[in-house]
Amino acid sequence: MMSFRVAERTADALLTIDLDAVAANTRLFAERTAGELIAVVKADGYGHGAADVAATALANGASRLGVARLDEALALRDQGLSAPIISWLTDARDDAFAPAVDAGIELAVPSLAHLLSLARTDGVAKVHLHLDTGLARDGAEPARWIDLCRAAREAEFHGQVRVVGIMGHLAEADDPAAPSNSTGRRRFEWAVDVARLCGLRPHLLHLAATSATLTLPATHYSASRVGAGLVGIDLSRTTRLRQPMTLTAPLLAVRSVAAGTPAGYGHDWAAPRATRLGLVGLGYADGIPRSSAAGAHVLVRGRRVALAGRISMDQLVVDLADTGAMAGDEVTLFGPGDRGEPTIADWAGWSDTIEHEIVTRVGARVRRSVTATTLAVGARA
Known part of the structure; x- marks a missing residue:
């Protein structure tokens, strides 16, 4: 006979963002790079809130911001961020650039x-x-x-543009020993030499992203672009x-089930013993990778x-075994790992992807909470 108990009162799923962690990571990268630190806050700050991550980074050592798309850059301006912003993924339509130029957004060409x-x-x-x-x-x-x-x-001579930087990106910086890193660096330095021979004088030369900033100091030049590292991701390990x-x-x-009781669509899992199953109101529409079910754990x-x-x-359903957990108890899907909970790296491994995908896919239905000390976030500049 199955017993069934429902929580009398429950809270929503909650995604908590600790900006103190972003601040600490920013300071680490500011110390590691030889030049300016460009804080990359594309994809809503890798799912952590673009404006919050940007303001925190600027208060802790970053001097510039980077995004992939113009709408991301303009949204930061609308939220009061006046620091230099570069946007690098645009089409070439004549009407695409006017709002960005008006807002003082720097553009990749x-x-x-x-x-x-x-x-x-x-x-x-x-x-x-x-x-x-x-990278082609x-x-x-x-x-x-x-x-x-x-x-x-020619355009600079006629006062139409001002070339302030040259940028590139490395294909395999996660592996510092990969030959393509040296090839990419040589190609970048050749490009800088050609630009200067043509009469250009760019002062911002940036090739390194997170992994290269940590492992390839020869690629730092006058600025480094760091995005994933600000939110705790380092694929160089x-x-x-x-x-x-x-x-x-x-x-x-929470419900008690007999050994052999199947759970979920397809009945490809069955209880190996008499146990208790717990229901959690999060699924793949909220960003939990469906492919991770076979190996995933929660705390x-x-x-x-x-x-x-x-x-x-x-x-999703979890096998509570003999934890004694009851309806209403908190389930931690991922976190820093300091309490034994899974991390985003764990979930990336279970779903055969990278941490970037885990943090950027948490859905809009999940309530957000931002925490910070006064040292983490400064004035938006």
Whole structure:
């Protein structure tokens, strides 16, 4: 006979962001880099809140901000952030750049089409010429670099743009010994030399992102772009960073089941013994990777317990075993790991992905809470 108990009162799932951790990580990177620190807050600050992460980073050693898209840059301006912002992923339509130029957003230029469109835009745009150093995605092909630099110098001469930077990105900085890092660095330095021979004088040279900032000091130049590292992610596995994000939810219901009782869609899991199952109101619509069900664990009453069955859109089930957990008890899906709870790295491993995907996929239904001391967040500048 199955017994069933529902919590009389439950709270929503909660994503807590610890900005003190972001502050500590920012200070570490500011100390590691030889030049300026560009805090990258694309994708809503890697899911941690773009404006909060940006303000925290600027108060703790970053001097500039970076985003992928113009709408992200303009949103930061709307929220009172006046620091220099560079945006690097745009199309080349003539009407795309005017709002950014008006707002003083610095723009990456990966092609002659982008440059010509900017030259036709009212105002003088600050630009960073963007070289493809080996990823075959965004950035100018090396064969077209000389023409881009010459055209940029011509546009600069006519007061249409001002070239303030050159940027690139390394394909395998997570592995410092990868030969492509040296190739990318040589290609970048060649690009800088070509730009200078064409009469350009960019003062911001940035190639390194998080991993390269930590492991490849020769790639620092005059600035480094760090995004994932600010929120505790280091794929080079060389540096212990603080984890700002914790995801919790209550047990909505607990039931006792007999050995052999199946759970979830498809009945591909069955209780190996008589046990108690707990229901959690989070699912793949909230960003919990469906592919992780077979290996994933959560923390309940100080113990890790396994998931039972498939993850559904809105809910998942955990095998509570002999924890004594009751409806209403808190379940920690991931956090810093200092209480034994799973981390984002654990969830990335269980779902065969990277931490970046875990932190950026938490859905809008999950309530957010931001914590910080007065030292973590300064005035928005």
